[in-house]
Amino acid sequence: MDINLVDFFQRNTRTIMEYTENHFTLVLSAVVISLLIWVPIGLLLTKSDKWAARIMALANTIFCIPSLSLFAIMVTIPALGLGRKSALLALVLYAMMPLIRNVYDGVKNVDRNVIEAAKGMGMSSGRIMREIQLPLGLPVIFAGFRITVVMTTGIAAIATYIGERNLGRFIQEGLVRSNTSMIIMGALIISVIAIALDTILGGIEKLVIPKGLRARR
Amino acid sequence: MIELKNVTKQYPGQPHPAVDSLTLTVPEGEICVLVGPSGCGKSTTLRMINRMIEPSAGSITINGQSVMNNDPDHLRMGIGYVIQQIGLLPHRTIAENIAIVPRLYKWPKEKIVRRVDELLVMMGLDPEKTRSKYPSQLSGGQMQRVGVARAMAVDPPIMLMDEPFGAVDPIARTHLQDEFLRLQKEIRKTIVFVTHDINEAIKMGDKIAIFGEGKLVQFGTPEEVLTNPANEFVENFIGYDRIVKKLFLYQVQEAYRPAVCRLRPEEIGNALSKMLAEKAEVAFVLNEADKPCGYLTREELEQEETARDADGLQKLAARRSKAFVQTTTPLPDALSVMLEYDAEYVGVLKNGLLEGVMSFKDIRRHVYRREGE
Numbered sequence: 001m002d003i004n005l006v007d008f009f010q011r012n013t014r015t016i017m018e019y020t021e022n023h024f025t026l027v028l029s030a031v032v033i034s035l036l037i038w039v040p041i042g043l044l045l046t047k048s049d050k051w052a053a054r055i056m057a058l059a060n061t062i063f064c065i066p067s068l069s070l071f072a073i074m075v076t077i078p079a080l081g082l083g084r085k086s087a088l089l090a091l092v093l094y095a096m097m098p099l100i101r102n103v104y105d106g107v108k109n110v111d112r113n114v115i116e117a118a119k120g121m122g123m124s125s126g127r128i129m130r131e132i133q134l135p136l137g138l139p140v141i142f143a144g145f146r147i148t149v150v151m152t153t154g155i156a157a158i159a160t161y162i163g164e165r166n167l168g169r170f171i172q173e174g175l176v177r178s179n180t181s182m183i184i185m186g187a188l189i190i191s192v193i194a195i196a197l198d199t200i201l202g203g204i205e206k207l208v209i210p211k212g213l214r215a216r217r
Numbered sequence: 218m219i220e221l222k223n224v225t226k227q228y229p230g231q232p233h234p235a236v237d238s239l240t241l242t243v244p245e246g247e248i249c250v251l252v253g254p255s256g257c258g259k260s261t262t263l264r265m266i267n268r269m270i271e272p273s274a275g276s277i278t279i280n281g282q283s284v285m286n287n288d289p290d291h292l293r294m295g296i297g298y299v300i301q302q303i304g305l306l307p308h309r310t311i312a313e314n315i316a317i318v319p320r321l322y323k324w325p326k327e328k329i330v331r332r333v334d335e336l337l338v339m340m341g342l343d344p345e346k347t348r349s350k351y352p353s354q355l356s357g358g359q360m361q362r363v364g365v366a367r368a369m370a371v372d373p374p375i376m377l378m379d380e381p382f383g384a385v386d387p388i389a390r391t392h393l394q395d396e397f398l399r400l401q402k403e404i405r406k407t408i409v410f411v412t413h414d415i416n417e418a419i420k421m422g423d424k425i426a427i428f429g430e431g432k433l434v435q436f437g438t439p440e441e442v443l444t445n446p447a448n449e450f451v452e453n454f455i456g457y458d459r460i461v462k463k464l465f466l467y468q469v470q471e472a473y474r475p476a477v478c479r480l481r482p483e484e485i486g487n488a489l490s491k492m493l494a495e496k497a498e499v500a501f502v503l504n505e506a507d508k509p510c511g512y513l514t515r516e517e518l519e520q521e522e523t524a525r526d527a528d529g530l531q532k533l534a535a536r537r538s539k540a541f542v543q544t545t546t547p548l549p550d551a552l553s554v555m556l557e558y559d560a561e562y563v564g565v566l567k568n569g570l571l572e573g574v575m576s577f578k579d580i581r582r583h584v585y586r587r588e589g590e
Contacts, residue, residue, distance in 0.1 A: 117304025
């Protein structure tokens with residue numbers, strides 16, 4: 001076995017950059033689409049306990065499907081086929097559980113008395129959502145966002161099996177070719193990205209806690 | 218004026234209505250206290266007035282206008298609302314919390330800033346120190362004050378208060394109650410006030426409405442309710458100390474006697490003869506500046522073993538140097554003074570000068586007379 005990461009990096013800089021870029025664009029699109037779909041749905045579900053239970057059960061079920069299986073299922077759908085569309089859809093479906101659950105919990109766990117008082121003063125339910133439930137639920141919602149980003153970064157690597165040319169490909173090809181440098185390089189870059197993203201988002205998470213909740217006597 | 222007519226709230230699947238055909242009128246500028254054991258429908262009633270709960274039947278009108286004719290949010294903007302848990306927005310400063318309703322009314326910024334400071338001062342909080350703090354930085358009592366200030370922000374003529382002082386310790390509660398009553402004398406709001414504490418009801422209410430199982434059992438002034446409990450339920454709810462509670466309604470000025478025998482320093486030797494001449498049971502000893510410094514009773518003077526010289530009498534009188542109350546002292550406090558100094562009498566002061574005398578018998582007679590009414 002010949003492990004020479006520096007050599008591998010120098011000889012494949014271009015490919016690494018290309019794969020990293022593909023990886024990032026996939027993760028970014030998946031996260032953006034997920035936010036646009038699941039956050040509003042999560043907010044909507046706070047209005048109906050019945051639908052919340054149903055949708056959350058569905059999200060949980062999807063979350064239980066192994067990622068390789070889900071990617072494979074997507075490919076069998078004629079409209080999607082091999083490639084980005086299938087990958088995106090699978091990633092967005094995975095993000096459903098952490099995003100919806102955290103948006104719902106974040107908003108629902110806001111002190112009922114605060115909402116009762118605001119309602120009693122004549123604040124409309126839209127205003128209560130914007131000015132009270134969202135800001136107070138933001139730390140929990142953001143935690144869901146953080147989990148989603150890190151999780152998507154990891155699962156995106158597996159999309160290489162359905163034709164995505166991203167960092168997962170180093171691992172896949174490395175395994176096929178028994179190229180240790182390649183495997184380690186792929187694994188390392190994905191891990192570093194995931195850890196870095198988690199650390200950065202963890203820092204931001206502290207900042208989104210409303211000031212009044214941080215201030216103590 | 219708030220009028221409830223045959224108001225009923227029936228929750229689906231419940232055998233009995235939460236509020237059952239309730240008719241009640243809250244006159245302008247008065248505090249009407251809804252009181253009763255938990256689950257009696259008092260909070261439900263309060264919350265139907267601002268439509269936090271929609272009544273199943275009956276009509277609720279404010280100054281002749283049915284609350285059902287108004288958009289609920291708009292209706293609530295015009296009614297002050299205070300709840301026990303206060304519900305301050307934890308992510309907003311105190312000033313922002315108080316400014317919520319003014320902002321809903323789109324008041325100009327300067328007007329809001331001025332009003333916030335005004336309210337903080339009114340509630341006994343220092344605007345400089347409080348304004349930009351967050352709720353978590355305040356004590357329970359301070360938060361309650363902010364809650365009341367917030368409800369009064371746009372000076373609504375009506376306030377609904379659901380156990381507004383329930384979440385603070387007894388000392389702070391008494392303080393808040395006293396302050397609020399003083400404030401109410403100036404602002405004269407029409408207030409519906411919910412509590413489960415009969416003592417608070419007696420203290421705060423111009424009128425008391427006693428609830429039991431969704432029904433209004435008795436409605437009247439605290440004195441009426443304490444004098445003539447409508448039935449056993451009310452009697453039990455008030456408790457065995459009904460008459461003692463009633464004492465809280467009265468002040469010394471209603472029960473004392475203005476006629477009083479005064480002893481100047483030089484007259485102390487002839488105390489007994491002066492008292493006999495004035496047919497007085499008790500004589501107050503004054504000092505050079507006419508300030509009372511104690512008293513002697515006829516009984517004491519007539520008993521041979523206590524016959525003493527002027528100096529001895531002075532000392533005897535001085536033992537009761539603190540047995541004095543003001544005309545505005547509540548009767549229970551006066552009674553407490555009597556018990557503390559083992560005294561049958563207390564001197565009644567007004568502006569530091571002796572105004573009259575009150576005996577235990579006077580209190581008894583006063584309460585008995587009111588009972589008989």
